Amino acid sequence: MKVEKILKKNNIKYKIIKHNRKIIRSDDLEDKGIKKENVCKTIILKTRKGDYIAVCLKGEDRIDTKKVKDLIGKKVDVASHESVKKSTGLKIGEVCPLLINMPIIIDKRIFEKDELHFGSGDLYYELILNPKDLEKVINYKIADITKNE
Numbered sequence: 001m002k003v004e005k006i007l008k009k010n011n012i013k014y015k016i017i018k019h020n021r022k023i024i025r026s027d028d029l030e031d032k033g034i035k036k037e038n039v040c041k042t043i044i045l046k047t048r049k050g051d052y053i054a055v056c057l058k059g060e061d062r063i064d065t066k067k068v069k070d071l072i073g074k075k076v077d078v079a080s081h082e083s084v085k086k087s088t089g090l091k092i093g094e095v096c097p098l099l100i101n102m103p104i105i106i107d108k109r110i111f112e113k114d115e116l117h118f119g120s121g122d123l124y125y126e127l128i129l130n131p132k133d134l135e136k137v138i139n140y141k142i143a144d145i146t147k148n149e
Contacts, residue, residue: 003121006098007129010136015128022123024093028060029117029126036060039094040116040131044084044102045076052079052087054100055145057107058116064147071105071143094120096127097138104140106131111142 007014023029031038039059045068045104046052053076055063069075081092088100096119097104110116110131119125 001121003096003098003127006137010133012129012133012136014133016120017126017128019124019126022093023119023126024123034117035063038113038117039114040110040118042097042100042119044087044095044100045081046079046083046087047072047074047076049074052083052102053104054095054097054104055107056097056104056110056140057146058069058109061107061146064145066073067143067147071141071145072103084088090119090121091123093119093123096121097134097140104138105143105145106134106140107135107145108142109146 004016012114034060040056041059042054042056043063044052044054057063065076084092090099099121115128116128116131118127
């Protein structure tokens with residue numbers, strides 16, 4: 001897997017778990033005993049000008065697109081399935097922040113955990129790693145982008 005090569009090259013401790021069915025949403029892991037608060041979902045957003053940006057937040061949280069707009073100065077919408085595939089080469093559920101080439105904003109709550117479940121680039125595999133290790137591989141901005149319910 002491409003993500004494993006990246007992790008090994010950067011000496012990042014990780015686990016890959018194979019599932020017997022596709023894992024697309026954070027809900028899909030709940031029957032495995034994994035709570036949404038232990039999942040990091042990566043969502044692709046599209047600006048009105050056609051630029052893409054990725055955001056990472058806990059599986060239980062919802063994105064506040066107004067906070068993202070205030071941060072980047074552009075209005076954003078959640079990208080369609082087709083736009084995600086076009087911008088990342090990955091399907092919904094496969095997206096991993098280590099495998100994409102676009103600006104990334106990570107919600108500050110992600111770093112409250114020492115271990116999170118991420119997409120791996122393959123719907124049948126999940127990636128588990130310490131979110132603090134992301135800085136060894138990718139550039140990102142940390143912000144509060146979660147909707148306050």
